[in-house]
Amino acid sequence: MKQRLTVLGSTGSIGTNTLDVVRRHSEDYEIFALSAATQVDAMLAQCAEFKPRFAVMASGAHAQALADLLKTNGLQTQVLQAQDALEQIASHPDVDAVMGAIVGAAGLSPCLAAAQAGKRLLLANKEALVVGGALFMQTVHANGCTLLPIDSEHSAIFQCLPEDRSTWGARIDSLLLTASGGPFRQRDPATLFEITPAQACKHPNFSMGRKISVDSATMMNKALEVIEARWLFDVAPEKIKVVIHPQQIVHSMVQFKDASILAQLGTPDMRVPIACGLAWPERIESGVARLDFTSLAGLTFEEADAHRFPGLHLSWQALQAPEGTTAVLNAANEVAVAAFLGNQLRFDRIHAVNLATLEKLQPARPHSLGDLLALNDEARSVASSVLERFVA
């Protein structure tokens, strides 16, 4: 039986890598639905190749443009425009697996819909889990959803852990998340104010979406990943550690109670964790070059510099604070990064916006998706007003 797949965010970096793996296995996977924000031409090409039943665009105008083009090209894909279209394609009874590859809190509702419908959920969209927190995991467990991490560090940890999650608590000593350190790992912190969006988006090892590229440069990406790990693996925040490893060959590690460490290694290419999630517990060809150990100059590890990367520690602080605080941190960071990418905010002030937003908003405990979405909106509006103090 073919696995029927919905790809949320199919035109992005993770989305296109997902389709690249699927393309190699057309006998095992079939695309049920695709979604994108505004990239009509890319979506048309994907519809022509993968013939999904549904395609969803983020606005009515883009949906109409796509529908017209599909018609002109004689393609049968139906374009959905309803407000809840993403939730529909994520929870449709004919879907087996959902790839959550939208960027930001915008992916929360459809990922939760997939979890609620008990799907196999391949989660790249870390912000959904950072915002959703305990509620997200309760929804996963209450509905028999199989949650497969796609973020490379979390996929690595997942692969190092025993399959029986009831043993994790007793066996895990700590989780060691590796980080590339981004493009400014060795740059003089005093010069970070002059970083441009183009410089921040030039990651040393990967080509990624613009938001995660900026997050990698500030190491807020790792902060979000600490929070993601806390929820995925149900470990106390103090048991999650970060170590910089610029070569990105070791994708993360688990230290067990007896001090033994298991690591997952390989060529840094997102198609590996994607293929792993698609086939789990089986293994399929990912299309990625095998790692040649003899050509490696060396593997190095170093501590993350708290002066250069002040945002990293906000993760542990937010996890110690009342529930909902991680959602506030995520919203502030989304607003600050968008302002930086729009040339409104200096790179070295992203952290200041995040910190000031956290100080200004003490959230009430969220009890539902509605509460989470309201909190996200409130935090975005606080961050936007805070931002005015910091714009150049």
Ligand code: NAD
């Ligand atoms: P991207 O910007 O390349 O792609 C994002 C996708 O989501 C696009 O298809 C876009 O059209 C869609 N989208 C954006 N905003 C939307 C909205 N408001 N509503 C609906 N759709 C929307 O981003 P990416 O690099 O592919 O990252 C996607 C997610 O995966 C992020 O959460 C990121 O943190 C995570 N991730 C990415 C990588 C990577 O290597 N790129 C690695 C690990 C985790």
Ligand code: MG
């Ligand atoms: Mg990662």
